[in-house]
Amino acid sequence: MVIKTMNSLIPSCSSPEDLKRVLQTLGSSWGDVVEDLERLEVIPLKGAMTNEVYQINWPTLNGEDVHRKVLVRIYGDGVDLFFNRDDEIKTFECMSHHGYGPKLLGRFSDGRLEEFIHARTLSADDLRVEETSNLIAAKLREFHKLDMPGPKKVLLWERLRTWLKEARNLATPIEQEEFCLEAIEGEIDFLEMNITWADQEIGFCHNDLQYGNIMIDEETNAITIIDYEYSSFNPIAYDIANHFCEMAANYHTDTPHVLDYTLYPGKEERRRFITKYLGSTGDATSEEEVDRLLDDVERYSLTNHIFWGLWGIISGHVNKIEFDYMEYARQRFDQYWLRKILLLDLPYRDSVNKDDSL
Structure with missing residues (x-):
């Protein structure tokens, strides 16, 4: 028009x-x-x-x-x-x-x-194409290695607590109860204590690697990652977990807020991505290294659900974009409680306190 x-x-x-x-x-x-x-x-x-x-x-x-x-x-x-x-x-x-x-x-x-980048924005289906997924894995590894200015400090836990405070300030009493916001601070503490350790790899993370933030030049197969609003230094496992969680979403439907976790990648698909990610620099990668990152990513998926659940509650009160933020938040928190039970069976490595992990 x-x-x-x-x-x-x-x-x-x-x-x-x-x-x-x-x-x-x-x-x-x-x-x-x-x-x-x-x-x-x-x-x-x-x-x-x-x-x-x-x-x-x-x-x-x-x-x-x-x-x-x-x-x-x-x-x-x-x-x-x-x-x-x-x-x-x-x-x-x-x-x-x-x-x-x-x-x-x-x-x-x-x-x-x-x-305006002359490339095609990916679709939800593109994330499941092995060749495209391999390109994303290699590009994400490159992204994580960027030497960005400023302190290389993990922002995840501080951001979660800040967003929790904002969510509590904005939520109605009914929403406070529905989303168990009084319990979330303890959940954040629990996760920080149990999935943080001194030897975790920290990188410059995108933190919102959904398909709409990835573009591909179909002539050269070059991948471009865009939109850096949420970017910060974080454990790389968190960023990969975010990408896997986004495979449950399709934001270009009549119900863009609805998530389908049957689409969450299975273990072999996750292993393939992580193997490609670690091997993209040309360094030798052991099965033990792949297994370790695979388990870490699953644990960090829990923080990802809290992260975007809190985002949904806050956005539902302040953002006027046509999107059912509260229902989105509800699905994220439901997934958190479900996955927490399942992931407790994963063997936890010795945790360290927060200060030692930064």
């Missing part, structure tokens, strides 16, 4: 004039696009749950059929409860500087413009 006014261009943008100025500045630097912003074509991109994302097709002076493409990201309501936006922008710029992900083209008060 062709947009008539700037206000209708991005309906939820609270500062259309700011966006217009950024677009005009960008257009002037390019010099080959039409000046009339009314002729921009705007396409909402589905599947985003933290922000709203739009593709803009910008006609050039070379003809109506020739366009430059830009991605506009409108920050979701209340997202500052989840991460520091300035830190996220620094990460974005650092990643871009090192040749990862899109370039930052401009910022306005409640969003930003990004380079």
